[in-house]
Amino acid sequence: MKHSFSKAAAVVLASMFALSACAPPSAGDSQPTTQAAAPETKAETGTSAQEDQGTAAEETNAGGSVTITMAMTAPWDTFIPFNTTNGNTDAVLELMYDKLIVVKANGEHEPRLADEWEQDDETGKILTFRLNENAKWHDGEPVTAEDVVFTAKLMANEAITHPRRSKVAFFTGTDSSGVLAPDEEFGVVALDEHTVQFTLKDPSPISYMLSQTFRDFYVLPAHLLEDIPAEEIMTSEFWQHPVGSGPCIYESDISGERIEFTANKDYYLGAPQFDRFVVRIVPASNLLSGLMSGEIDITAGAGLGNIPMNDWDMAQTQENLTTESVKSLGYQYLSINVKNIPKEVRQAVNMAINRDAIVNNLMRGEGEAAAGPLRSNHPYFNQELLPIPYDIEKAAQMVKDSGFDTSKTYVLRVSQGNEVREKTAPLIQQDLAKIGINTEIITTDHPTHLAECRLGNYDFALIGSGGSPDPAESVVNVRPGHVNNFSQNEDPSLYEKGMVEGFQVFTYEERLPIYQEYQMMLRDQVPFSWLYFQNDLVAYNKRISNVHFEDYSLLNRMVWQWEIAR
Amino acid sequence: MTKGAVSRDGREIAANSYMKDVIQRFSKHKLAMISLVVLVAEVLLVILLPMILKLDPYTTDYDTFFGAGPSAAHWLGTDDIGRDSFARFLYGGRVSLQVGIISAVISLVAGVPLGLVAGYYRGIIEMVIMRLADIFMSFPSMVLILVLVSVLRPSVSTVTVVIGILGWPRFARTIYGNVLSARESEYVEAARAIGTKDGAIMTRYILPNTFAPVLIAFTFRAAQAIITESSLSFLGMGVQAPEASWGNILYQAQSISVLATRPWLWMPPGVALLITILCINFLGDGIRDALDTKMVI
Numbered sequence: 108m109k110h111s112f113s114k115a116a117a118v119v120l121a122s123m124f125a126l127s128a129c130a131p132p133s134a135g136d137s138q139p140t141t142q143a144a145a146p147e148t149k150a151e152t153g154t155s156a157q158e159d160q161g162t163a164a165e166e167t168n169a170g171g172s173v174t175i176t177m178a179m180t181a182p183w184d185t186f187i188p189f190n191t192t193n194g195n196t197d198a199v200l201e202l203m204y205d206k207l208i209v210v211k212a213n214g215e216h217e218p219r220l221a222d223e224w225e226q227d228d229e230t231g232k233i234l235t236f237r238l239n240e241n242a243k244w245h246d247g248e249p250v251t252a253e254d255v256v257f258t259a260k261l262m263a264n265e266a267i268t269h270p271r272r273s274k275v276a277f278f279t280g281t282d283s284s285g286v287l288a289p290d291e292e293f294g295v296v297a298l299d300e301h302t303v304q305f306t307l308k309d310p311s312p313i314s315y316m317l318s319q320t321f322r323d324f325y326v327l328p329a330h331l332l333e334d335i336p337a338e339e340i341m342t343s344e345f346w347q348h349p350v351g352s353g354p355c356i357y358e359s360d361i362s363g364e365r366i367e368f369t370a371n372k373d374y375y376l377g378a379p380q381f382d383r384f385v386v387r388i389v390p391a392s393n394l395l396s397g398l399m400s401g402e403i404d405i406t407a408g409a410g411l412g413n414i415p416m417n418d419w420d421m422a423q424t425q426e427n428l429t430t431e432s433v434k435s436l437g438y439q440y441l442s443i444n445v446k447n448i449p450k451e452v453r454q455a456v457n458m459a460i461n462r463d464a465i466v467n468n469l470m471r472g473e474g475e476a477a478a479g480p481l482r483s484n485h486p487y488f489n490q491e492l493l494p495i496p497y498d499i500e501k502a503a504q505m506v507k508d509s510g511f512d513t514s515k516t517y518v519l520r521v522s523q524g525n526e527v528r529e530k531t532a533p534l535i536q537q538d539l540a541k542i543g544i545n546t547e548i549i550t551t552d553h554p555t556h557l558a559e560c561r562l563g564n565y566d567f568a569l570i571g572s573g574g575s576p577d578p579a580e581s582v583v584n585v586r587p588g589h590v591n592n593f594s595q596n597e598d599p600s601l602y603e604k605g606m607v608e609g610f611q612v613f614t615y616e617e618r619l620p621i622y623q624e625y626q627m628m629l630r631d632q633v634p635f636s637w638l639y640f641q642n643d644l645v646a647y648n649k650r651i652s653n654v655h656f657e658d659y660s661l662l663n664r665m666v667w668q669w670e671i672a673r
Numbered sequence: 674m675t676k677g678a679v680s681r682d683g684r685e686i687a688a689n690s691y692m693k694d695v696i697q698r699f700s701k702h703k704l705a706m707i708s709l710v711v712l713v714a715e716v717l718l719v720i721l722l723p724m725i726l727k728l729d730p731y732t733t734d735y736d737t738f739f740g741a742g743p744s745a746a747h748w749l750g751t752d753d754i755g756r757d758s759f760a761r762f763l764y765g766g767r768v769s770l771q772v773g774i775i776s777a778v779i780s781l782v783a784g785v786p787l788g789l790v791a792g793y794y795r796g797i798i799e800m801v802i803m804r805l806a807d808i809f810m811s812f813p814s815m816v817l818i819l820v821l822v823s824v825l826r827p828s829v830s831t832v833t834v835v836i837g838i839l840g841w842p843r844f845a846r847t848i849y850g851n852v853l854s855a856r857e858s859e860y861v862e863a864a865r866a867i868g869t870k871d872g873a874i875m876t877r878y879i880l881p882n883t884f885a886p887v888l889i890a891f892t893f894r895a896a897q898a899i900i901t902e903s904s905l906s907f908l909g910m911g912v913q914a915p916e917a918s919w920g921n922i923l924y925q926a927q928s929i930s931v932l933a934t935r936p937w938l939w940m941p942p943g944v945a946l947l948i949t950i951l952c953i954n955f956l957g958d959g960i961r962d963a964l965d966t967k968m969v970i
Binding site for chain 1: 753915
């Protein structure tokens with residue numbers, strides 16, 4: 108009797124759990140959708156409390172909301188747009204905030220916050236942008252030229268320290284590092300409500316300025332930030348819940364794990380076709396399984412969210428996925444600390460790395476060996492860089508002859524997140540060992556890796572870059588004093604060639620010889636040993652189209668243009 | 674002590690010693706015997722086989738396709754960067770077993786004196802040590818280990834020391850209980866009566882009687898340490914490239930394709946871990962049964 112009673116009680120309890128999942132459809136929490144359609148719910152099976160409200164409605168409501176989940180393999184480090192140079196952060200920033208223009212892989216620029224732009228013909232020092240008059244902040248206020256001026260001034264403010272200061276150093280009214288000069292007029296002014304003018308200290312090709320400086324120049328809302336004293340702005344509560352003008356409106360985040368956005372249906376360039384956007388941090392090995400199950404809709408690409416080589420074959424056979432092998436402009440290099448490793452040894456190292464094994468064995472041909480920062484089909488590429496020297500004996504001899512201390516163990520740093528890069532570390536360690544250089548591999552998370560490399564706490568480090576259609580992209584990384592001068596280079600000749608001489612002229616024919624020489628100088632000085640261009644192996648759910656992965660390494664995902672099938 | 678037998682010519686044969694009894698009882702526990710053999714074989718294999726076959730887990734074989742399947746040259750194929758998987762499997766075994774055993778030793782060396790002292794002196798010393806043990810035990814150990822290892826820079830030695838140090842409470846508490854009862858026994862009282870120093874009492878009288886539970890705790894602790902090291906390496910925080918351990922071999926094999934299509938990469942370390950842990954546990958069972966038939970754990 109007792110036994111059957113407890114049995115019955117157990118059955119009742121169990122069925123209560125089961126029945127509670129069948130909630131009656133409620134219209135309460137559905138997102139207002141402008142499209143009438145069958146429910147396409149990609150809601151996460153609620154791990155966060157904020158999700159619970161929407162989940163039941165999304166699963167059962169006929170006019171369900173569309174959620175797109177993008178996966179990347181390493182986390183963002185801040186929501187303050189100028190306080191980072193981390194690509195994972197940029198992937199998030201460009202959803203919330205706007206920049207003036209976007210860069211396409213073919214070298215062209217398209218409007219974002221700015222409709223039109225021009226450079227004056229006489230001096231080449233004045234850039235004028237006309238802003239889109241429909242642009243609004245997420246709180247409804249219009250975006251004006253004052254916001255752009257405010258942002259630039261903030262970045263030049265002495266009271267705050269941040270890694271993107273060198274961007275504003277181009278403009279008059281700042282000192283060489285980009286700090287506001289007190290007695291000069293700042294070179295960024297609002298000519299009227301929708302026109303901003305930038306005055307440069309030195310003439311510079313507008314293509315460089317757009318591709319590099321304005322590529323990640325995110326505009327902030329003056330009306331929400333101008334009353335905060337500059338000393339307190341970095342710790343302001345504003346960043347807990349940022350307000351931007353971009354296609355996605357910040358809703359919530361779990362640090363290091365996910366960020367949830369709602370779509371900005373009033374976006375001036377067109378409302379996104381999704382209703383919610385989620386950025387999730389997912390280990391590379393789980394990307395494919397997530398895509399197969401529908402938990403993830405699209406990878407972030409650009410080395411931030413690539414399908415691992417091991418999974419590529421299986422990915423291509425999946426019925427619900429579109430896969431692409433994208434030849435991007437992004438590259439990976441071995442940064443060499445010039446303070447610890449002399450030039451002859453650096454040249455030897457460059458000659459000793461087996462790029463063929465990396466590209467053809469490890470990456471199964473999904474990439475190309477790098478002779479320098481430009482891919483071989485880049486219009487500015489210097490053919491004399493080929494073939495890439497590879498001679499172990501000669502390299503070993505050079506190391507010996509230089510008197511380099513080969514009894515020491517040197518440090519080779521790599522970060523987690525880019526699976527191919529992580530795997531090249533032991534390969535490069537072996538290559539270095541063959542020429543007498545013994546190394547120890549130190550693996551850390553990406554933000555720590557970048558921080559340590561900036562400080563020069565390493566001998567060799569594996570780092571990547573998104574590349575650019577502009578041939579001067581790599582110059583800042585070898586410029587003495589720049590925050591990303593990873594190699595601790597103190598020789599200004601590369602900078603002088605690439606950003607002084609190369610900026611005096613604006614046409615392709617005039618710039619070509621300068622940058623050809625720049626590439627030869629890089630080969631000679633070897634602050635970096637360029638390794639490879641990796642094809643981005645990406646995959647996304649078939650219901651998404653009009654995505655242009657080739658632009659992603661240029662920080663341009665244009666999510667409002669993605670087409671999402673019902 | 675059992676009364677000895679008498680030999681044919683009348684001499685008394687020495688009574689069966691305690692150890693002999695123990696060994697006899699242990700040999701009756703089939704599972705433990707098998708486990709002992711397996712474990713010894715494992716240790717011998719991971720130490721000797723690489724030397725005999727001249728295996729190299731660090732060097733990339735550029736002549737074979739990276740990630741190739743099993744072949745004559747590479748019995749378990751190669752990993753993603755062309756290193757011999759079989760070599761890595763065996764070397765990984767060395768690391769995993771080494772971390773397991775050495776960290777258990779560290780835990781023992783740290784925990785036994787503390788437990789002994791706490792149980793013998795009682796009072797404030799007991800309170801401090803036992804409460805400390807409680808605190809350590811109530812911390813989610815994996816989290817603590819992850820934090821410590823990331824601060825101290827992951828490596829085989831860091832991992833060994835950290836796991837070792839965090840394992841002391843188990844030994845301390847086990848011994849503590851035994852000491853509490855042992856100190857009340859007559860022989861201890863007698864020793865105290867004749868003026869034996871505290872230290873001598875603890876080491877010569879009490880400690881040998883706690884041998885049994887300590888040995889058992891040691892085996893279980895070693896098993897746990899092996900699992901912890903594997904988990905850490907699986908998370909990328911344990912043994913670092915280019916060293917191999919069973920855990921970090923599994924870390925490299927996580928993707929769905931490897932799991933589905935290249936079982937030779939993950940099955941050996943996975944199965945080896947399983948067998949090792951099982952055997953250590955059975956061994957512990959056997960020792961427990963053999964050493965003290967009255968003891969209840």
